[in-house]
Amino acid sequence: MSSSMSSEVVVRTRHLGKAYQLYAHRSDWLKQVMFGTWKTYYKPFWVLRDIDLDVYRGDSIGILGRNGCGKSTLLQVICGMTLPSNGELRVTGRVAPVLALGATFDAELSGRENIMIGGAVMGLTRSEVLAKFDSMAEFAGIGDYMEQPVKHYSMGMRTRLAFAICAHVEAEILVVDEALAVGDAAFQRKCLDWIDSFRRKGTLLFVSHSPAEVRRLCNRAIWIEDGRIRSQGEPSVVIRAYNRALAMEKDDIHRFSVSE
16 A cells, blocks of 8 residues: 555445346336336346445556446446446545546536536535636636537547546546547646646546556556456556456457346
């Protein structure tokens, strides 16, 4: 455990699982609502299974895995965006989810208006958002687009706006899900520098396909495969095992199959 970490657990999961309900026909959803007590009209698609995880205050955890393995779903459950299907979850402290916040922007409203709403969602008062607005706008660096509807933004611009809000809410836990992948090089450097500063006092959960970023930012790595934790530990060790598996193990498309 690094010197910046404590023994306090801020995220704990036990036997955590998440299954989505997949319906063969649109009408089956209504049947499930009306008659689901007696019969099941969907097939479960298990994205997470039996996740046991302790995240300590001051931890910086990189989460690795193939597309569709459950990385993003795990972060969505931790952020409260979706409920687990079974198991236990406890989160202590204010969470700032970068990509999740950007996904909830109102496309018809301007960047300025979305900052006001996003700040409120993150727990800031109107006066606090107004006091921080100029700093948020400078961090986002989108210029006159701040007054334009978000529907005219690129994905990179949305991410800039979301990251700017999350960087100013004084959260205890920062959740970054591939947010840096859609930014340009200059913005990536700005975000990485800010994350470097944040992790000296906060807790970081970081999904990335970049081993270099995980090595730089994280003191621990978790490798998720088929919805389960396959390995966790020192980043270089986990990354080496993960890269070996990518090279030697065939990508199994059956992981996207719906269970009976």
